[in-house]
Amino acid sequence: MKKTIFVSVLSLVTTGVFAQGLDNQLRDAQCKSITDEITKGEKASLDAKKGAKSSTWVKLAAAYEDMAINCGKDSLASQKAYNTYKKALEVEAGGKGTKDIEAALTSQKIYSALMQQGAGFYNSKNFADALKLFRLASEVSPKDTTAALYAGIVGQQAQDIDAAKIFFNKFIEQGGKDPAVFYSLSEIYKGEKNTAQAVDVLKKGIAANPNDKDLKGSLVNVQLSSGNSEEAIAELKKLVDGDPTNVNNILNLAILYDNSGKKEEALEWYKKALAVDPNNYDCNFNLGVYYFNQAVQIKNEVDKMDMKEYQKNGKAVEDKACAKFAEAKPYFETCKAVREKEGKALEEDLTSSLTSVNSVLEQCAKRK
Structure with missing residues (x-):
């Protein structure tokens, strides 16, 4: 299942007098007072003497x-x-007021101001300016996961992939555990064909969220897409151990073994899948193919025999091939019954498989 991040930043825009329901007249009066303070402060900052004092800049910042x-x-x-x-x-240049200014630069007040206005840009879909303010908020409070989370989300939405990587990684480093962040970051690395990083991120996500099945499934998919079938098998086994009734995981494990050429292990897991869901279409079809392919391989042995060898061993080998074709047939028939019960048309590969099996078994019957 694909995870997506959905964050409502509207909740951020609920602090301060502006959002407390004051009537327009009072709000306008307050805005005028603040505007006057800014005008006065900006004028003072341009004055040679006043602009040389850090207090002038502090008042303007406030x-x-x-x-x-x-x-x-x-x-x-x-x-x-x-x-x-x-x-x-900069103006204070290490003077007595340095600590107070540094405190203002890391205060909850400046953090809230940046987050609140960043939220405004986010809600109006101005992702570039939202990212700018969330980035600053993360600098103000470097251990805060919320600013890093929002900066990562907005970076991704603004197609600033470098920013998304930086801030999603920062979120994780600061102890953030949202599974969707791990998934999104892994998808970014997958898109860059950086499989090692994608796997590393997903493993961190699983460590932080040990019960999240989607992250575990994503890890298996990444390992499969990169050709790491052994690691994928190991991860799938963990999924099956955690949920032994999940037929999809059991079936995927069987398919992995089958594709890896480990036929005995594949058969074992196919049968376990059927024990959970006897009418599972994919499992029945794969088992039908499993026995059908075995039968074809045995039949090929007969085709390679010369007349002398055929007269000696041919019939016995053909009997083995016929037995395997007979084993395949019930699984294909179950698939047919499943589709008919669902009221769906039969897939072409199923009809062709059934036709082939029935044709071969007719020939087998004539030989007896």
Whole structure:
């Protein structure tokens, strides 16, 4: 089953006075006050003396924060606040106020401002600006998984695959466990044909979510697509051990053994699948093919015999071939019954298999 990430960031836009249901008159008054503070602060920052003081920049940054959280008329106010605090830090140049500015740059307030406005861009499908703000929020709070998660999601939606990889990996490194992130990141690596990384991500996801069957199935699929049948078999066995009644996993394990040439193991698992679901179409069809192919191989031995050898051993070998064709027939007939019960047309490969088996068995009957 393909996992997808769905995150509602609308919930982020619920903090601050702007979202608390104040009437328009009060909100406009507050926005005007904040706008006036920004105008005053911007003017002061351009003054030679005042602009040389970090406190000027700190006040301006705080006004931008208020704009982002409590007014919302400037959709990039949070980014301006962040950059202005950075400017204050530069002006302070290691002075006494450095710690306070650094604290402001890692505060919950600037984080909330960035996340809130990033959510606004996300909801309006402006993924480029949303990514910009979520990226900054992740810098503000580097151990936070939410900002990393959102930055990864938006990076993927904005087709910025490098950003998606960076932030999904960061989410995982910080202890995030959402199975969909592991799946999405593995799909990115699969798309880049980086199978080793895809496998590594899925194994981490399984370690974080040991009961997630979809991640385990995805790991098997990646290993199969890369030709690692032995690893795929090992992973499928774990899936079967965890859910011994899942006929699809049992059947897939049988098919893996069959395709790997391990016929005895394949037969064992085909029969286990039938024990769980006797009318499973795919299992019955594969078992019919299994015995049919064995019969053909035996029949080929007869075709290679010269007259002398045929007179000595031919009939016995032909009897073995006929017995195998007879073993194949009931499985094909079960498939036919399943489709008829479902009211579906018979597949061409089933009708041709049944025709071939019946024809051969008629010849076998004439020989007796």
